[in-house]
Amino acid sequence: MGEGAKRRVEKEIATLGDDWIMISYWGVQRGGARRQQGMPPNLTSEDANVIERECSAVRAATPVNRISMQVVSGYGNYQTNCFGTRPSYFDIRRWDAAEGRLFNADDMRMLHKVCCIGATVARELFGPIKPVGETIRINRVAFEVVGVLASKGVGSDGRDNDDVVAIPFSSFERYLAGREVSGTLMAAAKYDHDPATAKQQIRDLLRQRHRLADDEDDDFRIFDRSLTMQANAEATRTFNTLLTTIASISLLVGGVGIMNIMLVSVTERTREIGLRMAIGAAGYQILEQFLCEAIVLCGMGGLFGFAGGWLTSKFVSSYYEWDTVISPWMAGLAVAFATMVGVFFGFYPAWRASQLDPIDALRYE
Amino acid sequence: MSPESPPLIDIADAWKVYHLGEVQVPAVRGASLRVMPGEFVAITGPSGSGKSTFMHLLGCLDRLSSGTYRFEERPIHQLSKLELARLRNQRIGFVFQSFNLLSRTTIVDNVALPLLYQGIKKRERRRRACEMLERLGLGDRLRHHSNQLSGGQQQRVAIARALVTQPAMLLADEPTGNLDTKTSHEIMTLFQALNRDDGITIVLVTHEVDIAGYARRHVAFRDGLIVQDVMQATAA
Incomplete structure (x- = not known):
């Protein structure tokens, strides 16, 4: 935008x-x-x-x-x-x-x-x-x-x-x-x-x-018109900073949300984790599994978010005669960033899962 | 089995002490046991006798506080967590009281799960899982989810999962605890057949006398110690 x-x-x-x-x-x-x-x-x-x-x-x-x-x-x-x-x-x-x-x-x-x-x-x-x-x-x-x-x-x-x-x-x-x-x-x-x-x-x-x-x-x-143009450029820059700030805050909030979901998931599936460990999953394999889930979750979120953003910008373009530009690298960046949020906020829950004791996990009700 | 062959399990003076805050609770207090390949052992005892803790030690799920444990001559008490996981994966099969199947997964994938952690390719995993399920009489339910099966069928799936890696030992913790009498006896007959026909070593933990009756050797626990270790005629 x-x-x-x-x-x-x-x-x-x-x-x-x-x-x-x-x-x-x-x-x-x-x-x-x-x-x-x-x-x-x-x-x-x-x-x-x-x-x-x-x-x-x-x-x-x-x-x-x-x-x-x-x-x-x-x-x-x-x-x-x-x-x-x-x-x-x-x-x-x-x-x-x-x-x-x-x-x-x-x-x-x-x-x-x-x-x-x-x-x-x-x-x-x-x-x-x-x-x-x-x-x-x-x-x-x-x-x-x-x-x-x-x-x-x-x-x-x-x-x-x-x-x-x-x-x-x-x-x-x-x-x-x-x-x-x-x-x-x-x-x-x-x-x-x-x-x-x-x-x-x-x-x-x-x-x-x-x-x-x-x-x-x-x-x-x-x-x-250079002064006016400068003012315009300044306004655009301010606008961009604002958008970036809002996006960053959303990512942070979303990331904390992801972390919570993953922690709940780990807690709910404690017995499953215990079983996987009992039948021979190593800690790193459990870590991998939960990290992958977080990444897939966030990657999908990123894709959906991008689709939503794309539709919104089409809407904005057609109703307000305001050109919006969707650059492919920006789309890639958005999804990649969402995935990185997944890695970052998914790591702690995944690590928690991998550190569970198999006996305690199996007994968990 | 020739008498010279090394024991499968050789656990000596095993102690397991839990620390609950300041208090130290010894659950296993110097138990020693040798199990030869091909044996069918029932471990019995009242609740709180330490038999479950002892089984966790045997299953390499937990570590000794002191003492030595050799499984197929490997010094278990010296292995790392990762090595223990590998050993459980390849040499030990677990059967639990509550089956512990993944309910959102087909039974084939449930059975194939241990093979996943061996890094075996998907097709090969599926093939071996199907083979094992067919051997246990579940060949017609491969695509079912575990929550669509009866308790006895679920326990058979769990047994198939335990056996699919061709382990040296099957560890069963109250495998009939959630089953009715008739199904319990079917499952125990299956265990007997596996022990007799395939020579799989089975260690069974139970507090039911008639279930223990299927095993040839009885080990009784009380207060963290083995108080009885006898051979006897089997039931059925």
């Missing part, structure tokens, strides 16, 4: 494309006054170009400009986030089109009035109608819908990822924003590179481009 939780987090990161790095405008203390928003933007599309070019650990970088606007289709209207960005945005966020296509470099160059809409927007504006090929008006400018983005659902920050209209950056600037308003860049590390390295490279580069002295604070902020 612990492993399942870990995979779940990893899968979430992979599907949501949550390994992005966001660089945003941030006012800086200068002479006691913080530069407020509305001041000239200090993160431009040129910054994105330079980051992409110079930072070896970065696979893509793009400006992302966002304006909240009323969007109208032939069937309805809806207030949503309009993003102006480059095609590499889809790579950074690992986003694909569910229908139609993503916009591309040609659309950028030719200032095509096209857009890709999120699943929520598609539902609000078109309902059951297929949006691809339809036209929507944003700020009275007509854009053709060329694709519907695959649904990413609600992110762990509570925001609806699908409540979005993505427009080529050049068209966005020309027809909607009117000027460069960039306050935000997005980037992603190369797949085989550490996101922390990418972050550091971006920071160094931007400080240099913004001509910040060594004692000056950054005039931008870099966010990524």
